[in-house]
Amino acid sequence: MSAGVGVDLENLWIRFGDFVAVRDANVHIKGGDFFSFLGPSGCGKTTILRAVSGFLDPSEGQVLIGGNDMKGIGPNKRPTALIFQNLALFPLMKVWENITFSMEIKGASAKERRKRADELLDMIALPGQGDKLPSELSGGQRQRVAIARALCAEPDVLLLDEPLSALDLKLRQHMRTELREIQQRVGITFIYITHDQGEALTMSDNIAVMRAGVIDQIGDGKTIYNDPSTAFAASFVGENNVFRGTVKQVQGDKALIATNRSGDLLARISTANQGKMKAGDDAMMFIRPEAFALAPAGTQGDHFVTATVTNEEFEGNSFNIFMEGEGGKEMKVSLPNLGQSFDSHKGQPMTLQYDVQNAVALPAGDLATE
Amino acid sequence: MPRFLKEFFDRNGLGIGSLMLGLVLFWTIGLIILPQLSMLDFSFRPNLPPPEIGGPKDVYTMENYKYLVFGPEGGSQDYNAVDLKVFYRTLVAAIFVTIFNLILCYPIAYYLAQTKGNHIRIFALMLIIPYWINEILRAFALRIIFGETGVLNNLLVAAGIFDTPFDFVRNDIALYAGLGYAYILLMIFPIYNVIESLDRNQIEAARDMGASWPMIHRRVVIPYAKPGISSGCTMVFMLSAGALAAPQILGGPSSLWFTQLIYQQFNDNSDWPQGAAYAVVLLVTCILLVLALMRVFKVNMGDIGK
Structure with a gap:
């Protein structure tokens, strides 16, 4: 299998009539990467995938696979294989016929195909299941058959359109690990579409966060989680607490923000926005639930927050505390359960502190609603 | 009471359930099975004047069936070549019409089914509306189109494709077109x-x-569409083989459809038993042919109902 074929999107625009589905996307996916497009439904990520697989022509810009412009090359001629959200296995063909359909097209003999199917069935840990019909398999097994069918075509790039969304939670988590393992074994480029940030973070080498046709940020999981470049990325990926306000003062790579509810708070300006924020700008500050720690009651300062506790819950590995937050949304705080005693503060004010490095200041922007 | 019946009554209640069951039974037994059985009975009886019905001469006989195969007793030929030929030609032509229809309709059906948008509804409406016109009128309309001085011939001669008008009717093209058109839906x-x-x-x-x-x-697509294809083919074949109006109006003077022979026996010759025998032969042959083809193409009876 030829490893390491990269995919580049250059100034890609896709319009449906007046509607802009993808706006000026520039993405460079390295060969052998596990790359995810992450965004809420309707953000244009599936549209991008269809443009890469060839089912859709870009309105402007280019799709390059392995450096070659794919303009005018149909889906049946591209070195890509697509795994559909509903898998689209052929219900009337046996599993082995499904898997080797791409070989049948090329005129391979039944014997050859059978042999290859058995190899692939071994690889996806379904040996001896070739003579069943897809309807006789479980959801997870069908999932693996769809992967084997796509891999059988020996594509340079495997495209996956939310293939795990139909599975139940446990199986989904198991398949994450399995998909990642398969990708590392075959070494080809995977492009993965998902709205599930957990999937994107656990599997991907790199992630593009999309919103309403625009790519907000591209980076590895850690960067996107810790150093988001837009308010949308900060609120969409993982849980986050938002503090709205205006920039009071910029101090090097930090900004003092006059928040609407919690006084002046200090935060690190995200890397992408260094030098772009100035006093008086509308700003948002984000602090993750796990970035808070308890502080002595009533302590004041630029990294202390005091608010009334509305609810508390014990999740086993952590205590979750919900406090009065911004715009009717509760502020969530997670304290790891290290066996410490924990006094209920329900209905009472509670003071928290945070490390300024873990608070991110961003220009005000749209938040994710999901 | 079998379980499915019990479930049926549980679901619909005794009153509605009995009514529905009664209507279905009346439909199948009273309107389909009994008349057919009566036809079958007719077909094995001699054609007698009314006073002799039920008399000593009214006995079961194979005469009517023999007539189709061997012709009139003491006739000049060994076989009833004329009627057998019509029978054979009717079946072959019905198969041909079915195949032609399938080739024509599969792409249309695929297009209708896989394309989205309002124009599809208009397209489907355009297919359906002509069927508001009754069958006889539609057949006559085709006769006007295909006639010797008809629209098509005028166009073809005017365009210089033919020097003299082509006789679509005598060459059965009008008939095939009419049969094909009659059942495309x-x-x-x-x-x-x-x-x-x-x-x-x-x-x-x-x-x-x-x-x-x-x-x-x-x-x-085709393996998936197989139930629909077989159900469409079965209906078109059965109805083409049993069609009367189109052959009557669009058939050439020398080409008879088997149903026309049946009609003649019933109507012109007043020989109901003979007509019944012909009809039974046609029905049974068609059913056997369909069953055989279903076996060849591995179609289950249940698929037809899909």
């Missing part, structure tokens, strides 16, 4: 229904794997 809609439920992703998946369009149809 019965071919299109069963196929359309099945293909409409085909997941478009399957077509795209096949295309993504490099399949050409003929390959996609052969391996993905």
Whole structure:
């Protein structure tokens, strides 16, 4: 299998009539990467995938696979294989016929195909299941058959359109690990579409966060989680607490923000926005639930927050505390359960502190609603 | 009481359940099975004047069936060549009409089923509305189109394609066109229904794997559409073989349809037993042919109902 074929999107625009589905996307996916497009439904990520697989022509810009412009090359001629959200296995063909359909097209003999199917069935840990019909398999097994069918075509790039969304939670988590393992074994480029940030973070080498046709940020999981470049990325990926306000003062790579509810708070300006924020700008500050720690009651300062506790819950590995937050949304705080005693503060004010490095200041922007 | 009956009554209540069951039974037994049995009975009896019915001469006989095969007793020929030839030609022509219809309707049904948008509804309406006009009128309309001085001939001669008008009627082209046209909806809609439920992703998946369009149809769409295709083909074949109006109006003077022979026996010769025998032979042959073809193409009876 030829490893390491990269995919580049250059100034890609896709319009449906007046509607802009993808706006000026520039993405460079390295060969052998596990790359995810992450965004809420309707953000244009599936549209991008269809443009890469060839089912859709870009309105402007280019799709390059392995450096070659794919303009005018149909889906049946591209070195890509697509795994559909509903898998689209052929219900009337046996599993082995499904898997080797791409070989049948090329005129391979039944014997050859059978042999290859058995190899692939071994690889996806379904040996001896070739003579069943897809309807006789479980959801997870069908999932693996769809992967084997796509891999059988020996594509340079495997495209996956939310293939795990139909599975139940446990199986989904198991398949994450399995998909990642398969990708590392075959070494080809995977492009993965998902709205599930957990999937994107656990599997991907790199992630593009999309919103309403625009790519907000591209980076590895850690960067996107810790150093988001837009308010949308900060609120969409993982849980986050938002503090709205205006920039009071910029101090090097930090900004003092006059928040609407919690006084002046200090935060690190995200890397992408260094030098772009100035006093008086509308700003948002984000602090993750796990970035808070308890502080002595009533302590004041630029990294202390005091608010009334509305609810508390014990999740086993952590205590979750919900406090009065911004715009009717509760502020969530997670304290790891290290066996410490924990006094209920329900209905009472509670003071928290945070490390300024873990608070991110961003220009005000749209938040994710999901 | 069998379980399915009990469930049926539990679900619908005794009153409504009995009414529905009664109507269905009346429909199948009273309107279909009993008349057919009576026809079958007729076909084995001699053609007697009314006073002799029930008399000593009214006994079961194979005479009527023998007549179809061997002709009148003491006739000049060993076999009833004329009627057998008509019978054979009717079946072959009905098969031909069915195949022609399938080739014509499959692409239309596929297009209707896999294309989205309002124009599809208009398209379907345009297919249906002509069927508001009754069958006889439609057949006569075709006769006007295909006649010697008809629209088509005028056009073809004016365009210089033919020097003299072509006799579409005598060459049975008008008949085949009329039969084909009469039943296209019965071919299109069963196929359309099945293909409409085909997941478009399957077509795209096949295309993504490099399949050409003929390959996609052969391996993905047609196997999926098979129940619809067989149901459409069965209906078109049965109805074409049993059609009377189209052959009557559009058939050439020398080409008889088997149903016309049956009609003549009943109506012109007043020989009901003979007509009944012919009708039974046609019905049984058609059913056997359909069953045989279903076996060849591996279609289950249950699929036809889909």
